[in-house]
Amino acid sequence: MSDTFAIGELGRATDTKVETVRYYERIGLLAAPPRTSGNYRAYDRGHLNRLSFIRRSRDLGFSLDQVRALLDLADQRDRPCEAVDEIARGHLAEVERKIADLEALRDELRGMVRQCGHGSVRDCRIIEALSPGDALAAAPG
Amino acid sequence: MSDTFAIGELGRATDTKVETVRYYERIGLLAAPPRTSGNYRAYDRGHLNRLSFIRRSRDLGFSLDQVRALLDLADQRDRPCEAVDEIARGHLAEVERKIADLEALRDELRGMVRQCGHGSVRDCRIIEALSPGDALAAAPG
DNA sequence: TATGGACCCTGTAGCAACTACAGGGTCAAG
DNA sequence: CTTGACCCTGTAGTTGCTACAGGGTCCATA
Numbered sequence: 653m654s655d656t657f658a659i660g661e662l663g664r665a666t667d668t669k670v671e672t673v674r675y676y677e678r679i680g681l682l683a684a685p686p687r688t689s690g691n692y693r694a695y696d697r698g699h700l701n702r703l704s705f706i707r708r709s710r711d712l713g714f715s716l717d718q719v720r721a722l723l724d725l726a727d728q729r730d731r732p733c734e735a736v737d738e739i740a741r742g743h744l745a746e747v748e749r750k751i752a753d754l755e756a757l758r759d760e761l762r763g764m765v766r767q768c769g770h771g772s773v774r775d776c777r778i779i780e781a782l783s784p785g786d787a788l789a790a791a792p793g
Numbered sequence: 794m795s796d797t798f799a800i801g802e803l804g805r806a807t808d809t810k811v812e813t814v815r816y817y818e819r820i821g822l823l824a825a826p827p828r829t830s831g832n833y834r835a836y837d838r839g840h841l842n843r844l845s846f847i848r849r850s851r852d853l854g855f856s857l858d859q860v861r862a863l864l865d866l867a868d869q870r871d872r873p874c875e876a877v878d879e880i881a882r883g884h885l886a887e888v889e890r891k892i893a894d895l896e897a898l899r900d901e902l903r904g905m906v907r908q909c910g911h912g913s914v915r916d917c918r919i920i921e922a923l924s925p926g927d928a929l930a931a932a933p934g
Numbered sequence: 935t936a937t938g939g940a941c942c943c944t945g946t947a948g949c950a951a952c953t954a955c956a957g958g959g960t961c962a963a964g
Numbered sequence: 965c966t967t968g969a970c971c972c973t974g975t976a977g978t979t980g981c982t983a984c985a986g987g988g989t990c991c992a993t994a
Contacts, residue, residue, distance in 0.1 A: 660941065670942085671982060679980095690989050692942055704925035712923075713898055716980070726920045733917035737909045740919050744902040747895055754892045757854050761885040768878045776874035778881050779867045782853070784845035801970065811971085812953060820951090831960050833971055857951070936994085943988065952978085959972065964965100 656685075656694040666703045673703065681706060681720060714743055797826075797835040807844045814844065822847060822861060855884055 663670045676682040682703055685693045705726070709719045718739055725736050760781075767777040804811045817823040823844055826834045846867070850860045859880055866877050908918040 658942075669982075672980085674943095675981060688989095690942080692989075701925055705923050708923050708925070710980090712901060713895075722920070722923065725914060726924075729913065729915040731914050733909065733912060733914045733919065736914065736917050736919050737906065737911065740902060740906050740909070744899065744906055747899045747902060751892060751895045751899060754854075754888055754895070758885065758888045758892060760853060761881060761888060765878065765881050765885055768874065768881070770873065770875060770878065772870065773866055773872050773874045773877065774870040776867075776877050778874070778877045779863070782846050782849050782863065783867075784842055784849070799971075810953075813951085815972095816952060829960095831971080833960080851951090938993090939991095941988105941990075944986095946984085948983075949981090950979095954977070955975085957973095960970080962967105962969090964967090 656696050659693050659695070662695045662700060662703065665700060666707050668703065668707055676703070676706065679716070681716065681723070712743075713747060714739075718743060797837050800834050800836070803836045803841060803844065806841060807848050809844060809848055817844070817847065820857070822857065822864070853884075854888060855880075859884065 657665075659670050659673055662668070663673055673682065677684050682699065685695045685699055688694050702723070705723065706719055709722060710716075714722065721739055722736065725731070725733070725739075764778045764781050767781075769775065769777065773779060798806075800811050800814055803809070804814055814823065818825050823840065826836045826840055829835050843864070846864065847860055850863055851857075855863065862880055863877065866872070866874070866880075905919045905922045908922075910916060910918065914920060
């Protein structure tokens, strides 16, 4: 029933390592809380909300800079939320690009793995696929 | 028609920054070439092949450690290529996992963006989606 | 009252995989 | 003989943490 809590408790409540909480404070993402007489950080519910927001955003893949911007925007409750939308859309576009890249990658890897004849490295299609085309001739053999 | 070339040329030929080439040398991925009288690195076709292999592997998302392993294996030409196959398969599984993660992420982001009513931040669904459920009550406002 | 263990503090260094200087040396062209 | 493009070494920065080392605090238990 305490209304403040120490860093370990905060970490457990938000699934965040203690070092990470201190790191967020150091880079100015999470406000420094008041200290107890023993110099322990004393967090309150506001900090908990803030950190939850940060962690959820991070889980969704927003960068720390994006999280910072989102936090700033979340505080300007009367402003139009276009900027928020833009950050989210930008991130979505980024994620979609990454997926496309990874899918191309996956297809190439699948091709490589499929062609592997389990012979010797000499005839390995994977090594071959990774080697430069006309340069093989110059390789020591 | 020179049979050796300087680091800049090597970089251009493999789409690699000069600093990156030196970095690969420093971490022992690319053999240190002989030097000219003026202490310039003098690369030959073997280095070019090696670096091409490295870059192609990196483009395909292999980690430097994986690349190192692939290079070692590629040199053991008489060994069976199972180890190569295993690295490729492991990497493929990793890529597939990443794609699945990103697709889940994308769906969540799409949902958020779709619901944005372009009103004020106060009513922003995106911010809401990022905020902890029961914690909103405690937010100032 | 002492002591043990769980927790907290600061500060620094490490991870991947580069990238970007600073402060110099080399080399070919004009 | 100077300009400018290139090269050299060494170090520090990037992102987002994570892992110590070397201490201090707090609370329960003997």
